[in-house]
Amino acid sequence: MFMPWRAIYIPGQVNSMTASAILKIENLKKYYHVTAGLVARKVGDIRAVDDISLQMNQGEVLGLVGESGCGKSTLGKAIIRLEEPTSGEIYFDGTDVIKMSKHELRKLRGKIQIVFQDPDSSLDPRMTVGDSIDEALIVHDFKNPDTRNAKVAELLEKVGLEAGFAHRYPHEFSGGQRQRIGIARALAMDPKLVIADEPVSALDVSVQAQILNLMMDIKEKDGLAYLFISHDLSVVRYISNRVAVMYLGKIVELAEKNEFFNNPLHPYTEALLSAIATLRPGGKEKILLKGDVPSPLNPPSGCRFHTRCHRVMPVCSQKEPEFKEIGPHHYTACHLY
Ligand code: ADP
Ligand code: MG
Numbered sequence: 001m002f003m004p005w006r007a008i009y010i011p012g013q014v015n016s017m018t019a020s021a022i023l024k025i026e027n028l029k030k031y032y033h034v035t036a037g038l039v040a041r042k043v044g045d046i047r048a049v050d051d052i053s054l055q056m057n058q059g060e061v062l063g064l065v066g067e068s069g070c071g072k073s074t075l076g077k078a079i080i081r082l083e084e085p086t087s088g089e090i091y092f093d094g095t096d097v098i099k100m101s102k103h104e105l106r107k108l109r110g111k112i113q114i115v116f117q118d119p120d121s122s123l124d125p126r127m128t129v130g131d132s133i134d135e136a137l138i139v140h141d142f143k144n145p146d147t148r149n150a151k152v153a154e155l156l157e158k159v160g161l162e163a164g165f166a167h168r169y170p171h172e173f174s175g176g177q178r179q180r181i182g183i184a185r186a187l188a189m190d191p192k193l194v195i196a197d198e199p200v201s202a203l204d205v206s207v208q209a210q211i212l213n214l215m216m217d218i219k220e221k222d223g224l225a226y227l228f229i230s231h232d233l234s235v236v237r238y239i240s241n242r243v244a245v246m247y248l249g250k251i252v253e254l255a256e257k258n259e260f261f262n263n264p265l266h267p268y269t270e271a272l273l274s275a276i277a278t279l280r281p282g283g284k285e286k287i288l289l290k291g292d293v294p295s296p297l298n299p300p301s302g303c304r305f306h307t308r309c310h311r312v313m314p315v316c317s318q319k320e321p322e323f324k325e326i327g328p329h330h331y332t333a334c335h336l337y
Helices: 072-079 102-111 128-140 147-157 162-167 175-189 203-221 232-241 257-262 266-273
Strands: 020-037 043-057 061-065 086-093 112-115 193-197 223-231 242-247 251-255 323-327 328-335
Touching: 020 072, 020 223, 020 266, 043 072, 043 223, 043 251, 061 072, 061 232, 072 112, 072 193, 072 223, 102 112, 112 328, 128 147, 128 162, 147 175, 193 242, 203 232, 223 232, 232 328, 242 257, 242 266, 251 257, 251 266, 251 323
Parallel strands: 061 223, 061 242, 112 193, 193 223
Antiparallel strands: 020 043, 020 086, 242 251, 251 328, 323 328
16 A cells, blocks of 8 residues: 655654643553452453553544443543543643542542433432532532522523523423533533533434534533544544544544544444445445454453454464554554554
């Protein structure tokens, strides 16, 4: 393959902390210990997140895709230590998250918010939506009730709902409206980063676009960054500036959006894209992935994808490929390159 830019391009680093970096994670791991029997004999580790390094810039949308169980949610939760990382480093706005005290973590969870797939998980059915949002404000030290009331009204309007809805209960709203309320609650603290974990996956397709547009509008106004987790590549294409692909706890490809969709490098990415006819690069044929996703308890040797790869070579089961920059800002971990 002729790659003209190779001659002139000097590879940079994934992790050089630029001035606009908001989040930097290095060699992050989250293993779940699995035990068996009465004496809780340790059987092994589920390597849900296995050595991930990543940087996000202010105001950018990084789409994170991969099949169910590959570790996307665990990564999202580990970033704010809702799941305590096994090892690795996390810096938010230059501050070491791993070293944070409980008090500092509480503050961090104002600046980084998670929006979940199911808005009901963050809304108490017995509380009015106004009280739910208010609660988030109280937790984060907004002391004056009048300021809080005004803020609740402002937040509801920001997500396209009426301020008067504050007195209603979650069940009085549709799924899409509840997700708007979930977003309003997340915005209560003026976060700098929103981790959106499949935020539209449970919604009707017609409502998905409304919520995505809302999230984009808010982002433009507030300069937010999103880590946008989804198993749906069309959604990720719609919203992201960059896209990262995860497979069995690892990132296997990372690139700017257009580059990612026009010039996918990793065979796994190729297969994911080929599954969606409209995203298939150059009208290529559909690639069928062999077998099921292997267990993260006992991942394949070498490249974890080799058991399902349509371009597998002898080296792939022997040696783990290095995650490296192949083209400008385009990283992949594959022995083909
Ligand atoms: P995704 O969000 O990509 O679907 P998850 O992050 O939820 O994936 O899960 C990654 C892997 O970690 C899966 O194999 C899952 O079964 C496992 N896992 C997630 N949470 C736990 C937990 N609390 N205890 C043990 N295993 C877990
Ligand atoms: Mg998940």
